[in-house]
Amino acid sequence: MAPSQRPRKKMVSRCNPDTERGTLVFDIAGYSLLKGMRDGEFIRSASFPVGGLDWCIRYYPCFTKKSEGCISSFLELMSEPTGTGVMARFDLRLLNQATGVSTVLIDQVKPRLFDSVNPTWGSSMFKKISELEASPYLQNDRIVIECDITVVLGTPASALETVCEIQVPPSGLLDDLRKLLEAEKRTDIRFKVKDQVFGAHKIVLAMRSPVFEAELYGPIADKQRCATITVEDMQPAVFKALLHFIYTDLLPAMDDLEEDDKEEMVKHLLVAADRCLCSSGINRTSSPAATCTTCARPAEGSWPLASVEVPPYVTFHFINAYEETDEGRVKAIVSDCCEHNADTSILDKLRLQNL
Incomplete structure (x- = not known):
């Protein structure tokens, strides 16, 4: 159908996802004491409620043999997901204790699905240990991991509204x-x-x-x-x-x-x-x-x-x-x-x- 023949009545419905944002902070003291943990062992922060669900940060001194020489960090969904799960995007940061400014090391811009099968997302090679121990991220045997999270609450569609389409007459x-x-x-x-x-x-x-x-x-x-x-x-x-x-x-x-x-x-x-x-x-x-x-x-x-x-x-x-x-x-x-x-x-x- 040619543009000039399109119907004049236009009906529009809009989708604007609802979201909730929050920042999780995991202050880890006794960094050197945790280096003796076995591969795959981790510590977990307290849970933080964001978007009606509980979340936490996992910290692995050594995740697996493949990631040896690096610390690992993950965002974990603690609540039991409903339905097909929940979408969220996040980043993981280390706080520079000399300046008070955190640096993004993992930036998950595309939302990830957190469900019962995959309740955690993050990086097994979050930061090289050699670099960490020579940086201002580690001071007084202490590191601070931060996580900014955006939880998608839903994708409601607005009610149908009718928009009058103005027909521009041809130039005379x-x-x-x-x-x-x-x-x-x-x-x-x-x-x-x-x-x-x-x-x-x-x-x-x-x-x-x-x-x-x-x-x-x-x-x-x-x-x-x-x-x-x-x-x-x-x-x-x-x-x-x-x-x-x-x-x-x-x-x-x-x-x-x-x-x-x-x-x-x-x-x-x-x-x-x-x-x-x-x-x-x-x-x-x-x-x-x-x-x-x-x-x-x-x-x-x-x-x-x-x-x-x-x-x-x-x-x-x-x-x-x-x-x-x-x-x-x-x-x-x-x-x-x-x-x-x-x-x-x-x-x-x-x-x-x-x-």
Whole structure:
């Protein structure tokens, strides 16, 4: 099922396990006296209640032959577990008696199951004896083992609650801009193309085109509230299609055109985009600008469709369109692009004597 087709009603239940935490401390005096205990013999701390169950710390001077040379320590569940047992996570520490700060030696982050089969968890190689006896963990024939424990009491699920899922409607921004253009509401700029006049909005044009931004808000921008710009050498239908693209990011429908007419329209739109979106070819009758004609040399077997008039105060962007022909028929329309900063000294380098 697609995301847009998902049901609007959402029902949520949450699980937040209940836990109880505690710290067990086993202060062992007479460390040297316990070294004589046989393998597997241990001493046990008093029991501590955590999570409604009793726990203790086991201490082995020597757990087995395999762990010889190390002391061992374990956390033990003293209570008879109910059901399948109880989950708990814990760490085992030694207290640095010089600083009063304990150091974690065993950190059991993942909860372990304590039950009748496995009532103890810990380490048979808790600390090497040689290291312990040369450390501040052992002072005055005394060591202190600490255990921080977190007991999972249960995993209750919350009652079912219904959450209203907000459906975000699809964006209608482009359609709104199209309607704004077609209705010519609150236009603040007019374009005269032959015998037709088109209204538009300066801020939209400047947002979509650095050329329009320079023309409308740059140093030579007309300060009048409603300026009229005359667009030369362009058909009204082409300019109307260009405005439609600027406002909607879409080309207008051309289903009613024949295939040759479509190619012709695309060709003229490339030229219009070159003039109005990537460079400046719009001549303001009230503000003459110093311009020059620039164009890259076409490839062999093609001819240029347009050259571009560029005011010297803006960054130069060039998109040059060519037709590739084969025995008189158009095979493809090819474009290339380049960019130069506003340095008028490069204009002579870009100028072609014969197009």
